[in-house]
Amino acid sequence: MKLFEYEAKNILAKYGIPTPNGGLATNAIQAREAATKLKPPFVVKAQVLVAGRGKAGGILFADSIVDAEKATEKLLSMQIKGIPVRNVWIEEKVQIKRELYFGITTDRFNQSYVAIASSVGGMEIEETAAEVPEKIIKFPINPQHGFRSFHARQIARKMGYAGSQLSELGRIFERLYCVGMDYDAELIEMNPLVETADGKFVAADARIIIDDNALFRHQEYKKRLLEGESELSPQEIEAMKNDLAYVKLDGDIGVIGNGAGLVMATLDTIQYYGGKPANFLDVGGGAPAEKIATALKIVLSDPKVKALFINILGGITRCDEVAKGILEAEEKIGATKPMVIRLVGTNEAEGKRILTEAGIHVLESMEEAAQRAVEISRHEGGK
Amino acid sequence: MKEANKKLGIIIGKNTRAIVQGITGTQGSFHTELMREYGTKIVAGVTPGKGGTQIQGVPVYDTVEEAKEKHPANTSIIFVPAPFAADAALEALENGIKTVVIITEHIPIRDAVNVMAYAKDANATIIGPNTPGIITPRESKLGIMPAHVFKPGNIGMVSRSGTLTYEIAAGLTRKNLGQSTCLGLGGDPITGLNFIDALKMFEKDLQTKAIVLIGEIGGNLEELAAEYVAKDKYPKPVVAFIAGRSAPPGKRMGHAGAIVIGKAGTAESKIEKFKNAGVKVAEKPSDVAELLIKLVSV
Numbered sequence: 001m002k003l004f005e006y007e008a009k010n011i012l013a014k015y016g017i018p019t020p021n022g023g024l025a026t027n028a029i030q031a032r033e034a035a036t037k038l039k040p041p042f043v044v045k046a047q048v049l050v051a052g053r054g055k056a057g058g059i060l061f062a063d064s065i066v067d068a069e070k071a072t073e074k075l076l077s078m079q080i081k082g083i084p085v086r087n088v089w090i091e092e093k094v095q096i097k098r099e100l101y102f103g104i105t106t107d108r109f110n111q112s113y114v115a116i117a118s119s120v121g122g123m124e125i126e127e128t129a130a131e132v133p134e135k136i137i138k139f140p141i142n143p144q145h146g147f148r149s150f151h152a153r154q155i156a157r158k159m160g161y162a163g164s165q166l167s168e169l170g171r172i173f174e175r176l177y178c179v180g181m182d183y184d185a186e187l188i189e190m191n192p193l194v195e196t197a198d199g200k201f202v203a204a205d206a207r208i209i210i211d212d213n214a215l216f217r218h219q220e221y222k223k224r225l226l227e228g229e230s231e232l233s234p235q236e237i238e239a240m241k242n243d244l245a246y247v248k249l250d251g252d253i254g255v256i257g258n259g260a261g262l263v264m265a266t267l268d269t270i271q272y273y274g275g276k277p278a279n280f281l282d283v284g285g286g287a288p289a290e291k292i293a294t295a296l297k298i299v300l301s302d303p304k305v306k307a308l309f310i311n312i313l314g315g316i317t318r319c320d321e322v323a324k325g326i327l328e329a330e331e332k333i334g335a336t337k338p339m340v341i342r343l344v345g346t347n348e349a350e351g352k353r354i355l356t357e358a359g360i361h362v363l364e365s366m367e368e369a370a371q372r373a374v375e376i377s378r379h380e381g382g383k
Numbered sequence: 384m385k386e387a388n389k390k391l392g393i394i395i396g397k398n399t400r401a402i403v404q405g406i407t408g409t410q411g412s413f414h415t416e417l418m419r420e421y422g423t424k425i426v427a428g429v430t431p432g433k434g435g436t437q438i439q440g441v442p443v444y445d446t447v448e449e450a451k452e453k454h455p456a457n458t459s460i461i462f463v464p465a466p467f468a469a470d471a472a473l474e475a476l477e478n479g480i481k482t483v484v485i486i487t488e489h490i491p492i493r494d495a496v497n498v499m500a501y502a503k504d505a506n507a508t509i510i511g512p513n514t515p516g517i518i519t520p521r522e523s524k525l526g527i528m529p530a531h532v533f534k535p536g537n538i539g540m541v542s543r544s545g546t547l548t549y550e551i552a553a554g555l556t557r558k559n560l561g562q563s564t565c566l567g568l569g570g571d572p573i574t575g576l577n578f579i580d581a582l583k584m585f586e587k588d589l590q591t592k593a594i595v596l597i598g599e600i601g602g603n604l605e606e607l608a609a610e611y612v613a614k615d616k617y618p619k620p621v622v623a624f625i626a627g628r629s630a631p632p633g634k635r636m637g638h639a640g641a642i643v644i645g646k647a648g649t650a651e652s653k654i655e656k657f658k659n660a661g662v663k664v665a666e667k668p669s670d671v672a673e674l675l676i677k678l679v680s681v
Contacts, residue, residue, distance in 0.1 A: 051633070106492055106496075106572050106573060108572055108573065108574075108577070108602040108603070108604055108640070109577065109603070109604065109607060111495075111496060111499035111500070111503075111573050111574075111575075112496055112499075112500070113496060124645055126644075126645040126646060126647055127645075142500070143496045143497050143500040144500050144501075144504075181493065184491055184492070184493050186492055186572070211491050211492045211493070211639075212635070212639065213465065213489040213490060213491045213492070213639055214491035214492070214493065216465075216466060217491070245635075245636075245637040247631075247634045247635070247636060249629075249631065257546075258546055259544060259545050259546025259547060259637075260544060260570055260599075260636055260637025260638040260641055261542070261543065261544020261545065261546060261547030261548070261570070261597070261599055261626050261637075261638070262544070262545075262546035262547045262550055263636075263637060264544075264547075264599060264600070264626035264627045264629075264630060264636050264637070264641065265547050265550070265624075265626045265667075265668055267627075267629045267630070268626060268627070268628045268629050268650075268667075269667055269668075270629070271628065271629040272666060272667060277629060280630075280634075280636055280637065282637040285527070285545070286410075313546045313549055313550050313553075314529070315515075315527070315528060315529035315545070315546060315549055316410075316413075316527055316529075344553075345529060345532075345549075346529060365669075366550065366668065366669070367667060367669055
């Protein structure tokens, strides 16, 4: 789960990491109130979770309170990559001498967290890694010892700092690690971490992504994700509430399958035959009929879907349960779109019988079924 | 098989004596029955609070310690719910269990990292989390995979996904390409074993003549495996399939580990690395068997 910049900065500030003074606003009046408490010039930043906010015009500068109000109104009327801006964060502009990067993420090969630092900040860290790999410092963290103060100081030294600046940077790095662990961050970064004109350090931008699997330890954010502000589509929220993995894509063939790898391969096969999947939906293992019905409802609620491809390989999932779920959904919401069903594995014969008796044809090969779904979507598209 | 005394496949076998942690849950008890039917020796179960009972004739204990005192277990398979699964794994490791299969999905990264660090120190093997487990056809199965899609043979399989492995294994079995061992690494970003570990084990395994590697988007473990194959002139043929060619960046595709971040972890990057390493890459799941037939006479 991605946190908004203002959420991340508030957490960092709580841990004693310097961040620019700032305030949140959802309208011009709040913007004035916030700006009144700050020293100009200001930066007004749209609070959206999409990447490339700056390039899309989501960050504005203001020299006065009136300008900050205007900037707020402008941003609040904008959509950034299709996402309406609901909040802006107004903060004091920092005097930049140098932009740095510091973050912590996971290292799959070493099965650990890794601290990543660079004396070249301000751009995406992957870009830095590609363009100036020698400017990247990677430090795998031993989970049994943790990230210690001296590790942090060693990194600060490698970035070219000494004396009190080294100590201050080390203190900031160590605290960021604490935030990362306390909040189960799969990624936490300060980018840029600014060295100001007077030699101090300030986290001018911050990003935290909480490990979704750890959200049970962070109920306040889970609540915000499901009930409050988030940038999930209605289908994504509905799927999450029903423990289904759903991702909205931009094609017209709705897809339901069991198992993440199989569903991904199903999307790829549709694409291989020239079709475009409308979504990813994994019902998981051992899904009962009701869950299959819910999955169908979610996929069919996307108006772009012209055909549906259900691909089930029964292991712990039983084909007869899937068949019942399909009929249950048809009964409730009507057979709104043509369906292609591939059903093999546990209780296959019974599943096929149930569907065949209801007049639904069942295929055995995933490739054949994918081709059929692509043909149907083309035909439906021509109508 | 010329050498009848040799152990078949990797990691598990005739000497495997397993305990099931979380044996009294729906999944735990269901799969205990299926594993026993398959011939796996399940010596005990553990569920805190249910000690002294039995599940399908298997004695249940409150702690791994007690189960270990009363039975010569060397392996554990875990069906414990995610918030408690890391604790269960550490309990197994601390009590001297050397192979731990973690079936549980949705374990937090921070918990997995701690388990892996402990396992490294204890010189133990972790399979998973979020894995279907491991199967050596007709010999032993520690996992939840449907047994009927597998048959004994010479193809080693290693994968990050469950049902996709069954799909491809069923395709191999139909073409009479049996399997030595099928190992599920798990769909999480932090797993106990990676592709290189599996390649090393399959290299030493006399039964295995060729390897099927099933990867997916996210991370760089496939890329590292490709480098390993190229650099070490890996002696056995490898066929790869990578899922997620159509996945958009920034979206988690079901598995916690299946996510393209920026330009990192794409299917294209993995496929290109494998091709450069001389590994054949299948376009569709059904192509895996065709490519294998061309590469080996098994």
